[in-house]
Amino acid sequence: MIARLDALLGRVTMYLLMIGILGVLTALALVLALTGVISIDPLAILVSTVVLVATSWIANQVLGIAFRSRPLTESGIITALLLLFVLEPTREPAGLLGLVAAAAIAAASKYLIAWRGRHLVNPAALGALVAGVSGLAFSSWWVGTAAMLPAVALGALLILWRTRRLGMGVLFLAVGAAVQIAVVLGAGATCPRRCRSPSSPARSSSPPGTC
Template sequence: MIAKIDSLLDRITMYRLVLYVLIALIGMGAVLAYFHLLPFSPVTLLASTALLVVICWAMNTVFAFVFEVPTNIESATITALILALIIDPGQSPITFQFLGWSAILAMSSKYILAIYKKHIFNPAAIAVVITAFALNESASWWVGTASMAPVVIIGGVLIARKLRQLDMTIIFCAVALVVVSIFTVLQGKPIVTELKQLLLLSPLFFFAFIMLTEPLTAPPTKNLRWIYAIIVGILFVPQIHFGSFYLTPELALVIGNVFAYLVSPKQKVVLKLSRKIKMGPGLLDFVFKPSQKLSFAPGQYMEFTLSHPHADSRGIAATLPWLHRQPRITYIWVCVFTIKGAVLKMLCMQQMGKQK
Protein backbone atom coordinates (compact mmCIF):
# COMPACT_ATOMS: atom_id res chain seq x y z
CA MET A 1 0.00 0.00 0.00
CA ILE A 2 2.75 2.43 0.98
CA ALA A 3 4.69 1.52 -2.16
CA LYS A 4 1.66 2.37 -4.31
CA ILE A 5 1.22 5.70 -2.55
CA ASP A 6 4.90 6.52 -3.04
CA SER A 7 4.61 5.58 -6.70
CA LEU A 8 1.68 7.97 -7.14
CA LEU A 9 3.50 10.73 -5.27
CA ASP A 10 6.56 10.30 -7.47
CA ARG A 11 4.45 11.11 -10.52
CA ILE A 12 3.58 14.58 -9.29
CA THR A 13 5.78 17.52 -8.37
CA MET A 14 5.98 18.91 -4.87
CA TYR A 15 4.43 22.21 -5.97
CA ARG A 16 1.50 20.51 -7.65
CA LEU A 17 0.82 18.23 -4.67
CA VAL A 18 0.80 21.15 -2.23
CA LEU A 19 -1.44 23.07 -4.60
CA TYR A 20 -3.96 20.21 -4.78
CA VAL A 21 -4.00 19.81 -0.99
CA LEU A 22 -4.58 23.53 -0.45
CA ILE A 23 -7.38 23.59 -3.03
CA ALA A 24 -8.98 20.65 -1.21
CA LEU A 25 -8.76 22.58 2.06
CA ILE A 26 -10.37 25.65 0.52
CA GLY A 27 -13.11 23.42 -0.89
CA MET A 28 -13.66 21.77 2.49
CA GLY A 29 -13.78 25.19 4.12
CA ALA A 30 -16.44 26.33 1.65
CA VAL A 31 -18.54 23.22 2.35
CA LEU A 32 -18.26 23.66 6.12
CA ALA A 33 -19.09 27.35 5.79
CA TYR A 34 -22.19 26.46 3.76
CA PHE A 35 -23.41 24.30 6.67
CA HIS A 36 -22.58 27.12 9.13
CA LEU A 37 -19.74 25.19 10.75
CA LEU A 38 -17.38 28.09 10.14
CA PRO A 39 -18.03 31.75 11.06
CA PHE A 40 -18.24 33.05 7.49
CA SER A 41 -20.05 32.30 4.26
CA PRO A 42 -18.63 30.21 1.41
CA VAL A 43 -19.04 33.19 -0.93
CA THR A 44 -16.78 35.40 1.19
CA LEU A 45 -14.21 32.61 1.43
CA LEU A 46 -14.12 32.01 -2.31
CA ALA A 47 -14.13 35.74 -3.08
CA SER A 48 -11.25 36.37 -0.68
CA THR A 49 -9.33 33.44 -2.12
CA ALA A 50 -9.81 34.73 -5.66
CA LEU A 51 -8.65 38.19 -4.61
CA LEU A 52 -5.51 36.79 -3.00
CA VAL A 53 -4.71 34.64 -6.04
CA VAL A 54 -5.08 37.58 -8.43
CA ILE A 55 -2.97 39.94 -6.32
CA CYS A 56 -0.25 37.34 -5.70
CA TRP A 57 -0.14 36.46 -9.40
CA ALA A 58 0.02 40.11 -10.44
CA MET A 59 2.70 41.06 -7.92
CA ASN A 60 4.75 37.97 -8.71
CA THR A 61 4.61 38.78 -12.42
CA VAL A 62 5.68 42.38 -11.83
CA PHE A 63 8.57 41.48 -9.54
CA ALA A 64 9.73 38.68 -11.83
CA PHE A 65 9.83 41.16 -14.71
CA VAL A 66 11.69 43.79 -12.68
CA PHE A 67 14.25 41.32 -11.30
CA GLU A 68 14.46 39.41 -14.60
CA VAL A 69 13.78 35.96 -13.17
CA PRO A 70 11.40 33.23 -14.37
CA THR A 71 7.96 33.17 -12.78
CA ASN A 72 6.50 30.19 -10.99
CA ILE A 73 2.75 30.62 -11.00
CA GLU A 74 2.29 27.55 -8.80
CA SER A 75 4.44 29.06 -6.05
CA ALA A 76 2.48 32.32 -6.11
CA THR A 77 -0.83 30.44 -6.04
CA ILE A 78 0.31 28.31 -3.11
CA THR A 79 1.17 31.44 -1.13
CA ALA A 80 -2.23 32.94 -1.93
CA LEU A 81 -4.07 29.81 -0.81
CA ILE A 82 -2.08 29.63 2.43
CA LEU A 83 -3.01 33.23 3.17
CA ALA A 84 -6.65 32.41 2.44
CA LEU A 85 -6.49 29.61 5.02
CA ILE A 86 -4.88 31.60 7.82
CA ILE A 87 -6.61 34.98 7.40
CA ASP A 88 -10.33 35.43 7.95
CA PRO A 89 -12.23 36.02 4.68
CA GLY A 90 -12.96 39.63 3.87
CA GLN A 91 -16.26 40.89 5.22
CA SER A 92 -15.46 44.60 5.49
CA PRO A 93 -13.18 47.15 3.80
CA ILE A 94 -10.63 46.76 6.61
CA THR A 95 -10.38 42.98 6.22
CA PHE A 96 -10.09 43.28 2.44
CA GLN A 97 -7.30 45.79 2.97
CA PHE A 98 -5.61 43.27 5.27
CA LEU A 99 -5.92 40.58 2.61
CA GLY A 100 -4.55 42.84 -0.09
CA TRP A 101 -1.54 43.99 1.89
CA SER A 102 -0.73 40.47 3.05
CA ALA A 103 -0.61 39.30 -0.58
CA ILE A 104 1.55 42.25 -1.64
CA LEU A 105 3.95 41.79 1.26
CA ALA A 106 4.19 38.04 0.73
CA MET A 107 5.21 38.42 -2.90
CA SER A 108 7.50 41.35 -2.13
CA SER A 109 9.36 39.34 0.50
CA LYS A 110 10.35 36.72 -2.06
CA TYR A 111 12.30 39.30 -4.03
CA ILE A 112 13.23 42.06 -1.58
CA LEU A 113 13.91 40.12 1.64
CA ALA A 114 16.33 37.90 -0.22
CA ILE A 115 20.05 37.25 -0.16
CA TYR A 116 21.76 36.07 -3.33
CA LYS A 117 18.32 36.07 -4.97
CA LYS A 118 16.98 33.51 -2.48
CA HIS A 119 14.21 34.48 -0.09
CA ILE A 120 14.87 33.88 3.59
CA PHE A 121 11.37 33.79 5.05
CA ASN A 122 8.25 31.82 4.36
CA PRO A 123 6.31 34.42 2.31
CA ALA A 124 2.94 33.91 4.00
CA ALA A 125 4.44 33.92 7.49
CA ILE A 126 6.53 37.06 7.08
CA ALA A 127 3.57 38.84 5.46
CA VAL A 128 1.27 38.35 8.44
CA VAL A 129 4.10 39.16 10.85
CA ILE A 130 4.57 42.53 9.13
CA THR A 131 0.83 43.26 9.02
CA ALA A 132 0.55 42.44 12.73
CA PHE A 133 3.06 45.16 13.57
CA ALA A 134 2.22 47.66 10.82
CA LEU A 135 -1.57 47.32 10.53
CA ASN A 136 -2.38 45.70 13.88
CA GLU A 137 -4.09 42.92 11.93
CA SER A 138 -3.15 39.33 12.76
CA ALA A 139 -3.78 35.96 11.18
CA SER A 140 -6.63 33.99 12.73
CA TRP A 141 -5.43 30.58 11.49
CA TRP A 142 -9.06 29.57 11.01
CA VAL A 143 -7.92 26.40 9.27
CA GLY A 144 -6.96 25.06 12.70
CA THR A 145 -10.36 23.64 13.61
CA ALA A 146 -11.49 20.11 14.40
CA SER A 147 -13.75 19.98 11.34
CA MET A 148 -10.82 20.77 9.03
CA ALA A 149 -8.38 18.42 10.77
CA PRO A 150 -9.06 15.22 8.75
CA VAL A 151 -8.28 16.85 5.40
CA VAL A 152 -5.32 18.72 6.88
CA ILE A 153 -3.81 15.53 8.31
CA ILE A 154 -4.39 13.35 5.24
CA GLY A 155 -3.10 15.95 2.81
CA GLY A 156 -0.29 16.93 5.14
CA VAL A 157 0.98 13.39 5.54
CA LEU A 158 1.10 13.03 1.75
CA ILE A 159 3.15 16.23 1.48
CA ALA A 160 5.53 15.22 4.26
CA ARG A 161 5.89 11.78 2.69
CA LYS A 162 6.62 13.34 -0.68
CA LEU A 163 9.28 15.60 0.84
CA ARG A 164 10.68 12.83 3.06
CA GLN A 165 10.12 15.08 6.07
CA LEU A 166 7.75 13.06 8.25
CA ASP A 167 10.45 12.86 10.89
CA MET A 168 10.70 16.66 11.14
CA THR A 169 6.94 17.12 11.45
CA ILE A 170 6.71 14.41 14.12
CA ILE A 171 9.52 16.00 16.14
CA PHE A 172 7.88 19.42 15.86
CA CYS A 173 4.49 18.12 17.06
CA ALA A 174 6.08 16.09 19.86
CA VAL A 175 8.07 19.07 21.11
CA ALA A 176 4.99 21.30 21.05
CA LEU A 177 2.98 18.70 22.98
CA VAL A 178 5.71 18.25 25.60
CA VAL A 179 6.22 21.99 26.12
CA VAL A 180 2.47 22.61 26.40
CA SER A 181 2.21 19.77 28.92
CA ILE A 182 5.01 21.24 31.02
CA PHE A 183 3.47 24.71 31.06
CA THR A 184 0.04 23.26 31.82
CA VAL A 185 1.32 21.32 34.82
CA LEU A 186 3.25 24.34 36.12
CA GLN A 187 0.16 26.54 35.79
CA GLY A 188 -2.11 23.97 37.44
CA LYS A 189 -4.49 23.69 34.50
CA PRO A 190 -6.23 20.50 33.30
CA ILE A 191 -3.76 18.89 30.92
CA VAL A 192 -6.38 17.02 28.88
CA THR A 193 -8.19 20.25 28.03
CA GLU A 194 -5.00 22.01 26.96
CA LEU A 195 -3.80 19.11 24.82
CA LYS A 196 -7.23 18.80 23.20
CA GLN A 197 -7.14 22.47 22.33
CA LEU A 198 -3.65 22.15 20.87
CA LEU A 199 -4.52 19.10 18.76
CA LEU A 200 -8.01 20.04 17.59
CA LEU A 201 -8.38 23.80 17.99
CA SER A 202 -5.01 25.11 16.85
CA PRO A 203 -3.15 25.19 13.52
CA LEU A 204 -0.62 22.62 14.80
CA PHE A 205 -1.00 20.12 11.94
CA PHE A 206 -1.47 22.68 9.16
CA PHE A 207 1.58 24.54 10.41
CA ALA A 208 3.66 21.37 10.65
CA PHE A 209 2.75 19.85 7.29
CA ILE A 210 2.30 22.95 5.11
CA MET A 211 4.39 25.76 6.58
CA LEU A 212 7.27 24.08 8.39
CA THR A 213 8.14 21.72 5.53
CA GLU A 214 8.69 24.39 2.87
CA PRO A 215 12.04 23.25 1.39
CA LEU A 216 13.29 26.69 0.40
CA THR A 217 13.19 28.09 3.95
CA ALA A 218 14.03 24.93 5.92
CA PRO A 219 17.48 23.39 6.49
CA PRO A 220 18.51 20.77 3.92
CA THR A 221 20.03 18.09 6.19
CA LYS A 222 18.33 15.76 8.66
CA ASN A 223 20.17 16.86 11.80
CA LEU A 224 19.62 20.54 11.08
CA ARG A 225 15.95 19.89 10.28
CA TRP A 226 15.53 18.21 13.66
CA ILE A 227 17.06 21.20 15.45
CA TYR A 228 14.89 23.49 13.34
CA ALA A 229 11.78 21.52 14.33
CA ILE A 230 12.71 21.67 18.01
CA ILE A 231 13.29 25.43 17.95
CA VAL A 232 10.05 26.19 16.12
CA GLY A 233 8.15 23.63 18.21
CA ILE A 234 9.16 25.41 21.42
CA LEU A 235 8.37 28.87 20.07
CA PHE A 236 5.03 27.67 18.65
CA VAL A 237 3.59 27.10 22.12
CA PRO A 238 1.14 29.92 22.95
CA GLN A 239 2.11 30.03 26.64
CA ILE A 240 5.57 31.37 25.82
CA HIS A 241 5.76 35.14 26.13
CA PHE A 242 8.14 37.93 27.03
CA GLY A 243 6.26 40.23 29.36
CA SER A 244 3.10 41.22 27.50
CA PHE A 245 4.54 40.12 24.15
CA TYR A 246 3.26 36.69 23.10
CA LEU A 247 4.72 34.68 20.26
CA THR A 248 2.49 33.62 17.37
CA PRO A 249 2.86 30.66 14.98
CA GLU A 250 3.96 32.91 12.14
CA LEU A 251 6.58 34.64 14.29
CA ALA A 252 7.87 31.27 15.48
CA LEU A 253 8.32 30.20 11.86
CA VAL A 254 10.06 33.44 10.88
CA ILE A 255 12.54 32.99 13.74
CA GLY A 256 13.07 29.42 12.60
CA ASN A 257 13.68 30.65 9.04
CA VAL A 258 16.46 32.90 10.33
CA PHE A 259 18.09 29.90 12.02
CA ALA A 260 17.71 27.84 8.84
CA TYR A 261 19.43 30.49 6.75
CA LEU A 262 22.29 30.98 9.22
CA VAL A 263 23.14 27.27 9.30
CA SER A 264 22.47 26.56 5.62
CA PRO A 265 22.56 29.63 3.38
CA LYS A 266 21.06 29.09 -0.07
CA GLN A 267 21.43 30.96 -3.32
CA LYS A 268 19.61 31.34 -6.59
CA VAL A 269 21.66 31.07 -9.76
CA VAL A 270 20.47 32.30 -13.14
CA LEU A 271 21.43 29.96 -15.98
CA LYS A 272 22.13 31.49 -19.39
CA LEU A 273 21.69 29.25 -22.40
CA SER A 274 25.09 28.68 -23.97
CA ARG A 275 24.16 26.19 -26.69
CA LYS A 276 21.82 23.32 -27.47
CA ILE A 277 22.63 20.04 -29.15
CA LYS A 278 20.14 17.75 -30.85
CA MET A 279 20.85 14.23 -29.62
CA GLY A 280 18.02 12.46 -31.43
CA PRO A 281 14.31 12.68 -32.30
CA GLY A 282 12.66 14.80 -29.61
CA LEU A 283 15.82 14.75 -27.46
CA LEU A 284 17.97 17.82 -26.83
CA ASP A 285 20.94 18.73 -24.67
CA PHE A 286 20.76 22.27 -23.30
CA VAL A 287 24.07 23.66 -22.05
CA PHE A 288 23.73 26.51 -19.54
CA LYS A 289 26.32 28.83 -18.07
CA PRO A 290 25.70 29.78 -14.40
CA SER A 291 25.69 33.43 -13.43
CA GLN A 292 28.31 32.66 -10.78
CA LYS A 293 30.73 29.92 -9.88
CA LEU A 294 29.29 27.11 -7.79
CA SER A 295 30.78 24.87 -5.14
CA PHE A 296 28.97 21.78 -3.97
CA ALA A 297 29.32 18.42 -2.26
CA PRO A 298 27.90 15.04 -3.30
CA GLY A 299 24.35 14.60 -2.03
CA GLN A 300 23.37 18.23 -2.45
CA TYR A 301 20.76 19.13 -5.01
CA MET A 302 19.64 21.93 -7.28
CA GLU A 303 16.08 22.87 -8.10
CA PHE A 304 15.81 23.92 -11.74
CA THR A 305 12.99 26.15 -12.96
CA LEU A 306 12.52 26.09 -16.72
CA SER A 307 9.79 28.50 -17.73
CA HIS A 308 7.87 27.58 -20.89
CA PRO A 309 4.32 28.22 -22.13
CA HIS A 310 3.01 24.65 -22.35
CA ALA A 311 3.80 23.12 -18.96
CA ASP A 312 2.09 19.85 -18.16
CA SER A 313 0.86 18.61 -14.77
CA ARG A 314 4.44 18.11 -13.60
CA GLY A 315 5.10 21.84 -13.60
CA ILE A 316 8.18 23.80 -14.64
CA ALA A 317 10.55 22.85 -11.80
CA ALA A 318 12.66 19.76 -11.24
CA THR A 319 15.00 18.79 -8.42
CA LEU A 320 18.24 17.17 -9.57
CA PRO A 321 21.11 15.87 -7.40
CA TRP A 322 24.79 16.53 -7.79
CA LEU A 323 26.25 13.23 -8.94
CA HIS A 324 29.92 13.60 -8.09
CA ARG A 325 32.33 15.94 -6.41
CA GLN A 326 33.40 18.95 -8.47
CA PRO A 327 34.88 22.00 -6.69
CA ARG A 328 33.81 24.47 -9.36
CA ILE A 329 31.11 24.41 -12.00
CA THR A 330 31.51 26.43 -15.17
CA TYR A 331 28.84 24.83 -17.36
CA ILE A 332 25.78 22.74 -16.57
CA TRP A 333 24.36 20.31 -19.08
CA VAL A 334 20.71 19.38 -18.77
CA CYS A 335 18.99 16.73 -20.84
CA VAL A 336 15.54 17.82 -22.02
CA PHE A 337 12.92 15.87 -23.92
CA THR A 338 9.60 16.77 -25.52
CA ILE A 339 6.20 15.34 -24.75
CA LYS A 340 3.69 15.30 -27.60
CA GLY A 341 5.93 17.71 -29.47
CA ALA A 342 5.18 20.64 -27.20
CA VAL A 343 5.94 20.22 -23.53
CA LEU A 344 9.52 20.56 -22.33
CA LYS A 345 10.54 18.72 -19.20
CA MET A 346 13.91 18.36 -17.53
CA LEU A 347 14.84 14.71 -17.22
CA CYS A 348 18.29 14.45 -15.72
CA MET A 349 21.61 16.15 -15.36
CA GLN A 350 23.68 14.50 -18.03
CA GLN A 351 27.05 16.07 -17.51
CA MET A 352 28.52 18.54 -15.08
CA GLY A 353 32.00 19.89 -14.79
CA LYS A 354 34.46 22.39 -16.02
CA GLN A 355 34.57 22.88 -19.76
CA LYS A 356 37.89 23.71 -21.40
Protein backbone atom coordinates in the same frame (compact mmCIF):
# COMPACT_ATOMS: atom_id res chain seq x y z
CA MET B 1 1.36 -0.04 -0.42
CA ILE B 2 4.37 2.18 0.24
CA ALA B 3 5.63 1.70 -3.30
CA ARG B 4 2.22 2.65 -4.72
CA LEU B 5 2.08 5.79 -2.58
CA ASP B 6 5.58 6.79 -3.68
CA ALA B 7 4.68 6.18 -7.31
CA LEU B 8 1.47 8.20 -7.01
CA LEU B 9 3.11 11.18 -5.30
CA GLY B 10 6.08 10.98 -7.65
CA ARG B 11 3.85 11.72 -10.63
CA VAL B 12 3.25 15.29 -9.53
CA THR B 13 5.63 18.06 -8.64
CA MET B 14 5.85 19.38 -5.10
CA TYR B 15 4.20 22.61 -6.27
CA LEU B 16 1.20 20.81 -7.70
CA LEU B 17 0.90 18.61 -4.61
CA MET B 18 0.83 21.68 -2.37
CA ILE B 19 -1.72 23.43 -4.58
CA GLY B 20 -3.88 20.31 -4.62
CA ILE B 21 -3.84 19.92 -0.84
CA LEU B 22 -4.45 23.60 -0.15
CA GLY B 23 -7.17 23.66 -2.80
CA VAL B 24 -8.96 20.71 -1.19
CA LEU B 25 -8.71 22.38 2.22
CA THR B 26 -10.16 25.59 0.77
CA ALA B 27 -13.06 23.73 -0.83
CA LEU B 28 -13.70 21.78 2.37
CA ALA B 29 -13.66 24.99 4.45
CA LEU B 30 -16.17 26.54 2.07
CA VAL B 31 -18.49 23.53 2.36
CA LEU B 32 -18.21 23.48 6.16
CA ALA B 33 -18.92 27.21 6.29
CA LEU B 34 -21.96 26.84 4.04
CA THR B 35 -23.35 24.08 6.26
CA GLY B 36 -22.66 26.02 9.45
CA VAL B 37 -20.12 23.56 10.82
CA ILE B 38 -17.51 26.32 11.15
CA SER B 39 -18.45 29.88 12.03
CA ILE B 40 -16.87 31.61 9.05
CA ASP B 41 -18.74 33.58 6.40
CA PRO B 42 -18.57 31.38 3.26
CA LEU B 43 -18.75 34.42 1.00
CA ALA B 44 -15.82 35.93 2.88
CA ILE B 45 -13.78 32.77 2.23
CA LEU B 46 -14.62 32.87 -1.47
CA VAL B 47 -13.94 36.60 -1.89
CA SER B 48 -10.73 36.47 0.14
CA THR B 49 -9.46 33.53 -1.92
CA VAL B 50 -10.07 35.36 -5.20
CA VAL B 51 -8.45 38.57 -3.93
CA LEU B 52 -5.36 36.83 -2.55
CA VAL B 53 -4.77 34.65 -5.61
CA ALA B 54 -5.35 37.53 -8.04
CA THR B 55 -3.08 39.90 -6.10
CA SER B 56 -0.35 37.29 -5.80
CA TRP B 57 -0.48 36.53 -9.52
CA ILE B 58 -0.42 40.20 -10.56
CA ALA B 59 2.38 41.05 -8.12
CA ASN B 60 4.47 38.12 -9.33
CA GLN B 61 4.01 39.14 -12.96
CA VAL B 62 4.96 42.76 -12.29
CA LEU B 63 7.96 41.85 -10.14
CA GLY B 64 9.07 39.27 -12.66
CA ILE B 65 9.19 41.95 -15.36
CA ALA B 66 10.93 44.43 -13.03
CA PHE B 67 13.63 41.93 -12.03
CA ARG B 68 13.81 40.31 -15.48
CA SER B 69 12.93 36.96 -14.01
CA ARG B 70 10.40 34.32 -14.96
CA PRO B 71 7.66 34.41 -12.30
CA LEU B 72 6.62 31.04 -10.90
CA THR B 73 2.83 31.02 -10.95
CA GLU B 74 2.52 27.89 -8.81
CA SER B 75 4.57 29.45 -6.00
CA GLY B 76 2.33 32.51 -6.02
CA ILE B 77 -0.82 30.42 -5.72
CA ILE B 78 0.63 28.46 -2.80
CA THR B 79 1.55 31.67 -0.99
CA ALA B 80 -1.93 33.09 -1.56
CA LEU B 81 -3.66 29.98 -0.19
CA LEU B 82 -1.37 29.89 2.83
CA LEU B 83 -2.27 33.50 3.57
CA LEU B 84 -5.94 32.55 3.33
CA PHE B 85 -5.52 30.18 6.27
CA VAL B 86 -3.51 32.51 8.51
CA LEU B 87 -5.49 35.72 7.96
CA GLU B 88 -9.13 36.30 8.81
CA PRO B 89 -11.36 35.95 5.70
CA THR B 90 -13.32 39.10 5.01
CA ARG B 91 -15.39 40.83 2.38
CA GLU B 92 -15.09 44.32 3.87
CA PRO B 93 -13.19 46.80 1.64
CA ALA B 94 -10.70 47.71 4.39
CA GLY B 95 -10.06 44.06 5.21
CA LEU B 96 -9.62 43.14 1.55
CA LEU B 97 -7.09 45.97 1.22
CA GLY B 98 -5.14 44.34 4.04
CA LEU B 99 -5.19 41.01 2.19
CA VAL B 100 -3.93 42.76 -0.94
CA ALA B 101 -1.07 44.27 1.08
CA ALA B 102 -0.17 40.91 2.62
CA ALA B 103 -0.09 39.14 -0.75
CA ALA B 104 1.94 41.94 -2.36
CA ILE B 105 4.47 41.98 0.49
CA ALA B 106 4.80 38.20 0.33
CA ALA B 107 5.42 38.33 -3.42
CA ALA B 108 7.96 41.15 -3.08
CA SER B 109 9.91 39.26 -0.41
CA LYS B 110 10.64 36.48 -2.90
CA TYR B 111 12.67 38.95 -4.95
CA LEU B 112 13.94 41.39 -2.33
CA ILE B 113 14.74 39.05 0.56
CA ALA B 114 16.46 36.20 -1.22
CA TRP B 115 19.95 34.87 -1.73
CA ARG B 116 20.97 32.91 -4.82
CA GLY B 117 17.40 32.10 -5.65
CA ARG B 118 16.45 30.97 -2.14
CA HIS B 119 14.01 32.73 0.17
CA LEU B 120 15.58 33.95 3.41
CA VAL B 121 12.16 34.23 5.07
CA ASN B 122 8.85 32.50 4.55
CA PRO B 123 6.95 34.83 2.15
CA ALA B 124 3.48 34.05 3.51
CA ALA B 125 4.64 34.44 7.12
CA LEU B 126 6.28 37.79 6.36
CA GLY B 127 3.23 39.09 4.49
CA ALA B 128 0.92 38.07 7.34
CA LEU B 129 3.27 39.54 9.95
CA VAL B 130 3.65 42.94 8.28
CA ALA B 131 -0.05 43.22 7.47
CA GLY B 132 -0.99 42.16 11.00
CA VAL B 133 1.43 44.45 12.83
CA SER B 134 0.39 47.41 10.69
CA GLY B 135 -3.28 46.71 11.46
CA LEU B 136 -4.20 46.15 7.82
CA ALA B 137 -5.21 42.53 8.40
CA PHE B 138 -5.95 40.26 11.34
CA SER B 139 -4.14 36.99 11.97
CA SER B 140 -6.56 34.15 12.61
CA TRP B 141 -5.74 30.45 12.55
CA TRP B 142 -9.37 29.76 11.71
CA VAL B 143 -8.51 26.55 9.91
CA GLY B 144 -7.49 25.03 13.25
CA THR B 145 -10.86 23.47 14.05
CA ALA B 146 -11.86 19.90 14.87
CA ALA B 147 -13.87 19.63 11.66
CA MET B 148 -10.84 20.54 9.53
CA LEU B 149 -8.31 18.50 11.52
CA PRO B 150 -8.59 15.17 9.62
CA ALA B 151 -8.05 16.82 6.23
CA VAL B 152 -5.25 19.04 7.55
CA ALA B 153 -3.53 16.07 9.17
CA LEU B 154 -3.80 13.97 6.01
CA GLY B 155 -2.43 16.81 3.89
CA ALA B 156 0.47 17.32 6.28
CA LEU B 157 1.22 13.59 6.24
CA LEU B 158 1.34 13.53 2.42
CA ILE B 159 3.71 16.49 2.34
CA LEU B 160 5.97 15.00 5.02
CA TRP B 161 6.01 11.68 3.18
CA ARG B 162 6.77 13.33 -0.16
CA THR B 163 9.64 15.37 1.31
CA ARG B 164 10.93 12.52 3.50
CA ARG B 165 10.44 14.62 6.64
CA LEU B 166 8.32 12.23 8.71
CA GLY B 167 10.88 12.34 11.52
CA MET B 168 10.57 16.10 11.71
CA GLY B 169 6.79 15.82 11.88
CA VAL B 170 6.97 13.27 14.70
CA LEU B 171 9.39 15.52 16.60
CA PHE B 172 7.04 18.48 16.18
CA LEU B 173 4.11 16.45 17.52
CA ALA B 174 6.17 15.22 20.47
CA VAL B 175 7.28 18.72 21.42
CA GLY B 176 3.77 20.09 20.97
CA ALA B 177 2.27 17.32 23.10
CA ALA B 178 4.87 17.88 25.83
CA VAL B 179 4.14 21.61 25.92
CA GLN B 180 0.39 21.00 26.01
CA ILE B 181 0.72 18.48 28.84
CA ALA B 182 2.91 20.91 30.80
CA VAL B 183 0.33 23.69 30.35
CA VAL B 184 -2.54 21.43 31.46
CA LEU B 185 -0.62 20.17 34.49
CA GLY B 186 0.37 23.72 35.40
CA ALA B 187 -3.23 24.88 35.15
CA GLY B 188 -4.35 21.95 37.28
CA ALA B 189 -1.78 22.77 39.97
CA THR B 190 -3.02 26.36 40.32
CA CYS B 191 -6.72 25.57 39.84
CA PRO B 192 -7.60 24.84 43.54
CA ARG B 193 -6.27 28.23 44.61
CA ARG B 194 -8.51 30.05 42.18
CA CYS B 195 -11.54 28.01 43.21
CA ARG B 196 -11.39 28.64 46.94
CA SER B 197 -14.25 30.58 48.41
CA PRO B 198 -13.24 33.97 49.92
CA SER B 199 -15.27 33.16 53.05
CA SER B 200 -13.58 29.79 53.51
CA PRO B 201 -9.96 29.81 52.24
CA ALA B 202 -9.36 26.21 53.14
CA ARG B 203 -12.30 24.82 51.18
CA SER B 204 -13.10 24.94 47.48
CA SER B 205 -16.41 26.44 46.40
CA SER B 206 -16.58 23.98 43.52
CA PRO B 207 -17.90 20.40 43.70
CA PRO B 208 -15.27 17.68 44.29
CA GLY B 209 -13.26 16.93 41.18
CA THR B 210 -14.26 20.16 39.41
CA CYS B 211 -12.82 23.64 39.15
